[in-house]
Structures are given as C-alpha cells and as structure tokens.
Amino acid sequence: MLKMTHLSKVYRTEVVETYALRDFNIDVKEGEFVAVTGPSGSGKTTFLTIAGLLETFTGGTYHLDNLDVSNLDDNARSKIRNEKIGFIFQAFNLIPDLNVFDNVEVPLRYRGMKALERKERIMGALDRVGLASRAKHYPAELSGGQQQRVAIARALAGSPRLLLADEPTGNLDTQMARGVMELLEEIHRDGATIVMVTHDPELAARAQRNVHIIDGQVVDLAEDPRFHSAYVAAAGQVRG
Amino acid sequence: MSLHPMIAALRKHKAGVVLIALQIALTLAIVCNAIFIIYARIQNVQRPTGMEESNLFLITQQWVGAPSGDDPADLQKLDAMMREDLNVLRSMPDVVSVTPINTLPLFPSSWNGSAALKPGTDLRAGNARTTFYFGDEQLLKTLGLHLVAGRNFTAADVTHRGFRDATESSIIIVTKPLADKLFPQGDALGKAIYLNGGNTPSTIVGEVERLQVPSVASWASGFVWNSAISPVRMNINFSRYAVRTKPGRLDAVMRAVPSKLYAVDAMRVLDDDSVKSFKDIRADAYRADIGMAVLMGVICLILLAVTAAGIVGLTSFWVGQRHRQIGVRRALGARKIDILRYFQMENLMIAGGGALVGVALAVGLNRLLMSKFEMQSMPTFYVLVGLAVVVVLGQIAVFVPARRASNVPPVVATRSV
Ligand SMILES: Nc1ncnc2c1ncn2[C@@H]1O[C@H](COP(=O)(O)OP(=O)(O)OP(=O)(O)O)[C@@H](O)[C@H]1O
Ligand SMILES: [Mg+2]
Numbered sequence: 001m002l003k004m005t006h007l008s009k010v011y012r013t014e015v016v017e018t019y020a021l022r023d024f025n026i027d028v029k030e031g032e033f034v035a036v037t038g039p040s041g042s043g044k045t046t047f048l049t050i051a052g053l054l055e056t057f058t059g060g061t062y063h064l065d066n067l068d069v070s071n072l073d074d075n076a077r078s079k080i081r082n083e084k085i086g087f088i089f090q091a092f093n094l095i096p097d098l099n100v101f102d103n104v105e106v107p108l109r110y111r112g113m114k115a116l117e118r119k120e121r122i123m124g125a126l127d128r129v130g131l132a133s134r135a136k137h138y139p140a141e142l143s144g145g146q147q148q149r150v151a152i153a154r155a156l157a158g159s160p161r162l163l164l165a166d167e168p169t170g171n172l173d174t175q176m177a178r179g180v181m182e183l184l185e186e187i188h189r190d191g192a193t194i195v196m197v198t199h200d201p202e203l204a205a206r207a208q209r210n211v212h213i214i215d216g217q218v219v220d221l222a223e224d225p226r227f228h229s230a231y232v233a234a235a236g237q238v239r240g
Numbered sequence: 241m242s243l244h245p246m247i248a249a250l251r252k253h254k255a256g257v258v259l260i261a262l263q264i265a266l267t268l269a270i271v272c273n274a275i276f277i278i279y280a281r282i283q284n285v286q287r288p289t290g291m292e293e294s295n296l297f298l299i300t301q302q303w304v305g306a307p308s309g310d311d312p313a314d315l316q317k318l319d320a321m322m323r324e325d326l327n328v329l330r331s332m333p334d335v336v337s338v339t340p341i342n343t344l345p346l347f348p349s350s351w352n353g354s355a356a357l358k359p360g361t362d363l364r365a366g367n368a369r370t371t372f373y374f375g376d377e378q379l380l381k382t383l384g385l386h387l388v389a390g391r392n393f394t395a396a397d398v399t400h401r402g403f404r405d406a407t408e409s410s411i412i413i414v415t416k417p418l419a420d421k422l423f424p425q426g427d428a429l430g431k432a433i434y435l436n437g438g439n440t441p442s443t444i445v446g447e448v449e450r451l452q453v454p455s456v457a458s459w460a461s462g463f464v465w466n467s468a469i470s471p472v473r474m475n476i477n478f479s480r481y482a483v484r485t486k487p488g489r490l491d492a493v494m495r496a497v498p499s500k501l502y503a504v505d506a507m508r509v510l511d512d513d514s515v516k517s518f519k520d521i522r523a524d525a526y527r528a529d530i531g532m533a534v535l536m537g538v539i540c541l542i543l544l545a546v547t548a549a550g551i552v553g554l555t556s557f558w559v560g561q562r563h564r565q566i567g568v569r570r571a572l573g574a575r576k577i578d579i580l581r582y583f584q585m586e587n588l589m590i591a592g593g594g595a596l597v598g599v600a601l602a603v604g605l606n607r608l609l610m611s612k613f614e615m616q617s618m619p620t621f622y623v624l625v626g627l628a629v630v631v632v633l634g635q636i637a638v639f640v641p642a643r644r645a646s647n648v649p650p651v652v653a654t655r656s657v
Binding site (some may be wrong): 045048049052053054074075078079080081082083087089093095096098099102105106107109110111154164166 | 244245248250252384564565566568569570571572574575576577578649650651653654655
C-alpha cells in the first residue's frame with residue numbers, strides 16, 4: 001500500500017540543510033494499522049506529510065498503492081489526496097466558518113460528487129462517529145473530542161484506502177483519546193489501512209505494528225526486539 | 241461549484257462583505273453617472289457650430305473718441321469708419337471674405353430675443369427663443385454657412401443702424417431648426433415673422449442648415465440652433481469683423497491685421513485679445529466643460545483605484561486569515577485552480593450583490609441630478625457599462641491575492657500552528 005525506499009527529505013534554509021529523513025525505508029501493507037513513534041524532531045510528521053503527498057521528497061522512491069508518485073504534477077497529487085487518502089490532524093483543522101455538515105462535505109465537493117450522494121455519505125460518516133445530531137453546529141460549539149470525531153468523519157466520508165493521522169489524540173484528554181482510538185480501531189476492522197503518529201505508548205501498543213523513527217530513520221521494533229528498551233526509554237522521555 | 245457553503249462562510253465576515261459591497265455599489269453609482277455626464281459634455285464640445293471653423297478669425301476693436309451714435313450724423317460717420325475698415329481688410333491678399341458681425345458662435349457675447357408668427361406677441365407665449373446675428377452680404381460666405389433654401393443677402397439688402405434703434409430689418413435669414421419650429425410644415429420661405437414682440441414683419445428669404453447660438457451655458461441649451469441673421473451693419477463705438485483667410489494663411493493674416501487697421505485710423509484700441517482665431521474662441525468656450533470632464537474622469541479613476549485597492553486589501557487580509565484552512569482544503573484534495581476559483585467566485589458574489597444595490601443607487605442619483613440640475617435621463621446602457629466595469633474590476637483586483645492563496649502549500653495543514 002505504502003512503500004518508501006531509500007527516501008530522503010532535506011529542508012534547506014539559507015544557513016543549514018536539515019535531513020528530516022535519510023535512507024528511510026518502510027513498507028506498509030494493505031489493511032495494516034501502524035503506529036509511528038519517536039522523539040520530537042525525529043521526522044514523524046515529515047514522513048506523514050510525504051506519505052500523504054502534502055510535500056515532495058528529495059531522494060529515493062515512494063510507491064503509493066503500487067503507483068510511483070515521485071513525478072506526479074500538483075493536480076494529480078491533489079486528486080490522489082482527495083480520493084485515496086484521509087487525513088486526521090492533531091489540531092483537528094476543521095474550517096471554522098463552516099458547520100459540521102459543510103466541513104465533512106469539503107473533500108466530497110472537490111471530488112465533484114452529486115449532492116444526493118454527498119448527503120448520504122456525510123450523514124453516514126457523522127452517524128459513524130456519533131455526531132449526526134450535531135450536523136448544524138459550528139466547530140467552535142463542539143468539544144475537542146467531538147471536533148476530532150468530525151475530522152475523522154470528514155476523512156471517512158470519501159472512503160479513503162489510507163488513513164493518515166498525526167497525533168490525533170495529542171490535543172485530547174485520556175477519556176476522549178480513548179474514544180477516538182476506539183473509532184480508529186473500528187475503522188481499521190472495516191478494512192482501512194491506518195498510519196498513526198503518536199507519543200502515547202499505550203495507544204501505540206494497541207496498533208498492529210509499531211514503527212520507531214530516530215533521526216529520520218526507521219527502526220522497526222516489531223522486527224528487531226533489541227530496540228525494545230530504547231523504544232520504551234524514548235517514549236518515556238517524550239512523555240516526561 | 242455550488243454557492244451554499246461559500247455564502248455560509250461569508251455570513252461569518254459580514255462587516256467586511258457589507259463594506260466592500262457598499263463601496264462597489266457607490267463606485268458603480270458614481271462612475272456610471274459620471275461617464276454619462278462626461279459623455280454628454282464631450283458631445284456638447286464636439287458638436288459643430290454649422291460654420292467652416294478653420295481659417296476663420298474674429299477682430300474686436302474700439303475707436304477712441306468715436307461719436308456716440310445717437311444722432312443721425314454720428315451714425316453716418318461711424319458707418320463710414322466701419323466701411324473703411326472693411327475695405328482695407330477685404331483688400332488684403334490672403335483674405336477670402338470679411339463681414340461685420342456682432343458676435344460668433346461660442347463667443348461670450350450674444351443678442352437674444354424671440355421670433356413669433358404674429359405682431360406684438362408676448363415674448364414668452366408660443367415663441368421661439370432666438371439669437372440674432374447682424375452682418376452683411378458676405379456673412380454666409382465668411383462663416384461658411386450652408387444655404388439650404390432661398391437666397392443670400394445682396395449688397396442692396398444691407399442697411400445700417402444704431403445700437404438703440406429698434407427697427408427690425410425687412411428681410412431675414414433663419415436657421416432651418418428655427419424655420420421648422422415656427423413653420424412645422426416646412427413652408428417658412430417667404431413668410432413674415434415678428435422679432436422681439438415687435439410690429440414690423442421680417443420676411444424669411446433664406447434658410448441656413450445650422451448656426452449655433454453664442455452661449456454654451458445651460459440656459460441656452462433649449463434654443464442652441466435657433467439663430468436669425470439680419471442684413472444690418474450695427475453702428476456702435478466698437479466693431480467686430482469676422483475674417484476668412486485662404487487655407488494656411490490664418491496666422492499670417494492675423495499678424496498683419498493690426499498694422500493695417502492702425503494705418504486706417506490710429507485712434508483705436510486693439511490688444512492681443514482683439515484678434516482671435518475661431519479655434520481659440522472654441523477652446524475658451526469649452527475650457528470649463530473639458531476641465532470638468534477631465535476632473536470627473538480623474539475622480540472616477542481614483543474611485544476605481546480605491547475600490548480595487550479595497551478589494552485587494554480585504555481579500556489579502558482574508559487570505560492571511562484563512563491561510564491554514566486553505567492549506568487544509570489543499571490537503572483534502574483542492575487543486576490550485578479550485579482555490580483560485582473560490583476567491584474569484586467569492587468576489588463575484590460580493591461585487592454582484594454590491595452592483596445590484598449600485599444599479600438602484602445609480603438610477604436614484606440620476607433622478608436626483610435630473611431634478612436638481614438640467615440632467616437628462618441616463619440610458620440603461622451606462623448602468624450596464626458601470627456594472628461591467630465594477631465586476632471586471634473586482635475580478636482583476638481579486639486575482640492577485642487569490643493567486644497568492646492558490647499557492648499556499650498543502651503542508652500548511654500539518655505544519656502551521
Ligand atoms: N519546513 C521546514 N524547514 C526546515 N526544517 C524543517 C521543516 N519542517 C521540519 N523541519 C525539521 O525536520 C525535522 C523533522 O521534523 P518533524 O516535524 O518531522 O518532526 P516530528 O518527529 O514530527 O516532531 P514532533 O514529535 O515534535 O512533532 C526537525 O528537525 C525539524 O526541525
Ligand atoms: Mg510532528
């Protein structure tokens with residue numbers, strides 16, 4: 001589903017070059033639920049933005065759904081983002097000017113979907129996250145957990161193959177975080193591939209597979225138990 | 241693109257939307273009225289007087305110590321002096337023809353009255369208001385008027401009289417518009433009319449196609465083409481002569497005129513302004529109109545620029561404010577063109593709403609100007625032009641910030657705080 005080989009990402013500013021990712025290799029299979037962990041600044045968000053075609057990379061190759069995406073133009077990338085990928089952000093990123101219904105509708109409109117089908121999908125997605133009754137509310141009228149569930153509904157409405165979540169519970173308390181996590185697990189059970197960045201080892205442990213990133217490189221804990229202690233230490237560091 | 245969510249989003253920015261829409265409405269109302277006024281002025285300025293305007297100039301001179309013209313002997317003397325001037329001017333090699341004349345179209349001096357079908361008719365009841373020109377048999381040729389019916393004056397027709405003598409001449413040439421006004425059947429030729437409520441008939445012997453009245457002020461706009469020409473040398477202590485020169489010889493003749501006249505009689509006043517080409521007379525007459533038209537044009541441009549700047553400013557502010565949601569939209573699959581279109585469309589709705597209000601304001605402003613000043617009713621065309629101008633202006637103005645918005649990268653969705 002998502003395969004990166006020898007991928008690198010360099011951020012160039014006037015003074016420095018930062019290797020956010022270097023010789024980065026990962027292979028996420030269709031239907032997997034992968035949790036990505038790692039210390040702050042290690043490159044987790046960078047990985048996710050490249051995976052989600054929000055940004056281009058510097059070197060290496062990236063195949064998404066068996067398609068080499070390195071040379072696609074901006075429009076083609078937009079189309080893939082729209083049709084294949086669902087995003088869930090730490091900061092929810094709902095559009096404050098639009099009510100819940102209109103927010104969930106945004107990606108569907110860019111797909112050029114008919115109004116009736118849009119409505120069906122929106123209400124279906126809102127139903128699924130338990131917020132159908134809040135369709136007319138504005139984001140500011142919802143709790144953080146509810147906002148994140150709207151964001152999940154927005155990501156779900158387009159039935160994406162791949163769900164990318166960057167610390168989806170980072171701004172939520174434990175109670176709400178658990179609710180969101182349960183929702184993600186449910187979505188996973190229905191067949192979606194999920195890649196989730198998290199700082200929470202407890203949540204990470206609930207994923208099928210953990211990928212640890214240190215200094216822009218992948219250390220796959222599941223495949224190499226020697227790193228297990230380092231992983232726990234790193235996670236502990238971040239939490240403390 | 242359906243408009244519902246866009247309208248919903250705009251409702252959250254009411255103050256800005258209303259302000260910019262109002263600005264657009266006012267701009268539309270002012271600009272289309274101004275364009276209409278400018279156009280009307282330009283039309284005024286451009287209308288031909290009915291004369292051949294090139295190679296024509298006017299001399300105004302005053303005799304020093306000349307007789308008053310009140311008793312008959314003085315009158316003979318004044319007339320002799322005038323004829324002497326005419327002879328000298330007519331003998332100049334590059335001069336085609338010369339006529340004594342009281343004024344010219346567009347010249348700030350006029351003699352106005354009325355023409356009626358019956359003697360002693362009240363000046364205001366059913367008369368045609370008219371301006372009077374006095375000259376001799378060379379007037380038509382000198383001014384280059386087109387005789388469309390009847391005949392020109394002959395030398396024998398020409399009389400002379402004093403300033404205070406109210407006798408009207410027995411024959412007269414009128415403009416076709418005046419003739420048609422007095423005789424709608426078109427049978428004016430040979431008919432008698434009565435000037436200024438008097439009792440002596442003046443028979444119409446000829447009609448000229450067109451001859452504008454001197455005044456360009458709005459009070460004269462009701463009878464711009466109503467002119468009557470009498471075959472009379474008017475004897476006063478000053479005189480005017482209209483002179484037609486050979487093509488290209490205007491300047492030379494104008495320069496030579498003062499010394500020629502001084503040679504006849506040095507006791508007269510001729511200053512720089514006394515010899516004036518018709519081109520300059522026209523320029524002087526319409527200077528205020530042209531100045532006003534230019535000023536209004538400049539004000540319109542400034543107004544449009546300010547409105548455009550307002551749109552650029554407000555949209556830039558909104559783009560900045562929505563920086564993050566633009567990134568989110570891009571992340572969710574919006575193409576650059578979708579973002580660009582969003583802002584263009586948003587502006588179209590605001591400008592469209594403003595323009596609708598503006599159309600009402602424009603018509604209202606026109607009605608107001610009609611009631612307070614001598615304004616005509618503005619044709620719909622101008623409103624449509626104004627509407628197109630503000631809408632196109634809005635689309636152009638919004639393009640710059642809209643393009644900036646379309647270049648917001650999708651990564652903003654994950655990176656910005
Ligand atoms: N636009 C940028 N320009 C320059 N450097 C950048 C840019 N974005 C990220 N970086 C750098 O790339 C590295 C990886 O950043 P990234 O955001 O991927 O880390 P992260 O693992 O998500 O951290 P956190 O857990 O704090 O979110 C960091 O050193 C960061 O400073
Ligand atoms: Mg991060």
